[in-house]
Amino acid sequence: MEKLKIAGGYPLKGTIKVSGAKNSAVALIPATLLAESPVTIEGLPDISDVHILKALLEEIGGDVHFDQGIMTVDPAKMVSMPLPNGKVKKLRASYYMMGAMLGRFKKAVIGLPGGCHLGPRPIDQHIKGFESLGAKVTNEQGAIYLRADELRGSRIYLDVVSVGATINIMLAAVKAKGRTIIENAAKEPEIIDVATLLTNMGAKIKGAGTDVIRIDGVEKLNGCRHTIIPDRIEAGTYMILASAVGEGVLIDNVIPHHLESLTAKLREMGVQVEVGDDQIFIGKGDRFKPIDIKTLVYPGFPTDLQQPLTVLLTQAAGSSIVTDTIYSGRFKHIDELRRMNANIKVEGRSAIINGPSELQGAKVKASDLRAGAALVIAGLLADGITEVSGLDHIDRGYSGLVEKLNGLGATIWREKMTEEEMEQIKNA
Ligand code: EPU
Numbered sequence: 077m078e079k080l081k082i083a084g085g086y087p088l089k090g091t092i093k094v095s096g097a098k099n100s101a102v103a104l105i106p107a108t109l110l111a112e113s114p115v116t117i118e119g120l121p122d123i124s125d126v127h128i129l130k131a132l133l134e135e136i137g138g139d140v141h142f143d144q145g146i147m148t149v150d151p152a153k154m155v156s157m158p159l160p161n162g163k164v165k166k167l168r169a170s171y172y173m174m175g176a177m178l179g180r181f182k183k184a185v186i187g188l189p190g191g192c193h194l195g196p197r198p199i200d201q202h203i204k205g206f207e208s209l210g211a212k213v214t215n216e217q218g219a220i221y222l223r224a225d226e227l228r229g230s231r232i233y234l235d236v237v238s239v240g241a242t243i244n245i246m247l248a249a250v251k252a253k254g255r256t257i258i259e260n261a262a263k264e265p266e267i268i269d270v271a272t273l274l275t276n277m278g279a280k281i282k283g284a285g286t287d288v289i290r291i292d293g294v295e296k297l298n299g300c301r302h303t304i305i306p307d308r309i310e311a312g313t314y315m316i317l318a319s320a321v322g323e324g325v326l327i328d329n330v331i332p333h334h335l336e337s338l339t340a341k342l343r344e345m346g347v348q349v350e351v352g353d354d355q356i357f358i359g360k361g362d363r364f365k366p367i368d369i370k371t372l373v374y375p376g377f378p379t380d381l382q383q384p385l386t387v388l389l390t391q392a393a394g395s396s397i398v399t400d401t402i403y404s405g406r407f408k409h410i411d412e413l414r415r416m417n418a419n420i421k422v423e424g425r426s427a428i429i430n431g432p433s434e435l436q437g438a439k440v441k442a443s444d445l446r447a448g449a450a451l452v453i454a455g456l457l458a459d460g461i462t463e464v465s466g467l468d469h470i471d472r473g474y475s476g477l478v479e480k481l482n483g484l485g486a487t488i489w490r491e492k493m494t495e496e497e498m499e500q501i502k503n504a
Pocket residue numbers: 099100102168169192196197198199200201202203236237238239240241262309378379380402403445446473
């Protein structure tokens with residue numbers, strides 16, 4: 077097991093390139109199994125979630141090659157093997173294997189998904205969708221069993237706007253008989269990306285990116301080539317990081333439209349943000365104004381950037397409030413930031429940040445992916461050395477983080493943890 081060590085206080089400058097979107101990748105990879113011939117996806121990030129999904133496709137008989145961000149999946153020989161435990165528990169998005177396998181084989185057995193602990197994360201809307209398409213869904217000893225004689229298009233109203241449920245229902249519905257209509261669908265860019273891949277495979281989907289998606293089922297889907305969209309959350313993390321410790325940082329490979337809510341909030345804080353076609357420049361930060369943030373579904377402010385932004389708000393002069401309306405438990409990074417001398421308290425679903433604070437290096441633990449990103453930013457800002465454990469969380473979502481940050485002039489490296497440290501973490 078490794079930890080991350082960061083020597084704070086070095087200003088960052090230069091260009092940083094954003095990788096392909098994790099939350100698209102984890103849906104695009106399972107989607108390939110719906111085709112009858114090879115599918116190639118370009119620009120995939122080199123993160124552990126991608127490697128786990130590759131292994132899952134191989135487990136069910138897929139022939140998968142992954143090199144330099146390009147994955148080719150030949151799904152021809154795949155079979156409907158149960159995936160009750162093991163790798164599926166390692167990531168939340170293994171739930172997309174449910175929709176994809178149900179769509180292709182009319183049956184699936186998938187262990188309940190793992191992933192970041194951000195408070196309750198039910199999948200009732202996914203199941204409601206599958207049932208509405210004609211599947212029988214049961215939960216037996218921690219695994220979801222899905223079976224259908226036939227999948228039939230239907231009208232599904234989501235009671236909660238859910239990215240996962242919207243995509244999962246699309247995956248199950250593309251080969252169903254007749255028309256499926258998803259109402260109150262989520263509108264995140266990753267949904268459009270998955271719909272684009274499926275459409276290139278021959279699916280008939282209209283309205284992805286709006287709150288009503290219409291899918292006319294087709295009999296057969298074919299292979300194709302697809303380039304993934306850039307990761308808006310990785311880009312947003314670097315925008316915040318550059319605001320905190322940058323002296324002029326250009327973030328390359330972005331779709332600025334996907335980041336409008338963050339751009340607006342950073343400008344409100346007084347950050348210089350210059351938007352190009354596929355790049356965003358963040359100027360040297362100086363004095364930051366406090367702001368209030370409420371996380372919302374897209375195009376509102378993303379919950380995934382709430383934790384990194386909280387760190388920047390410790391540098392603003394005054395009081396800021398961050399309210400997470402999506403996840404009740406996404407504040408585990410706050411205790412760690414307090415150990416680094418941040419002045420933050422949590423009240424219900426809100427964190428109240430009083431700044432500015434001079435952050436101090438400390439030994440801290442990433443409890444989830446974006447908490448990890450937040451602690452890295454805090455480490456770059458802090459005086460002295462910060463040690464971040466829980467690196468496996470960060471490796472799930474940030475491709476080449478250490479190399480990319482060192483490329484900007486940061487001093488950050490991985491180190492093996494001692495047995496004593498690993499024991500301490502286990503018992504914490
Ligand atoms: N919800 C339900 N029932 C459901 C599904 C969701 O009540 O059946 C609730 C959730 O508990 C949550 C809200 O609806 O309060 C939104 O959840 P959603 O289903 O949209 O989240 P998700 O699909 O599980 C994706 C991203 C998350 C991101 C959220 C919100 C992936 C693999 N994950 O999760 O990304 O926070 O959407 O935008 O796409 C991350 O990247 O760090 C991350 C956690």
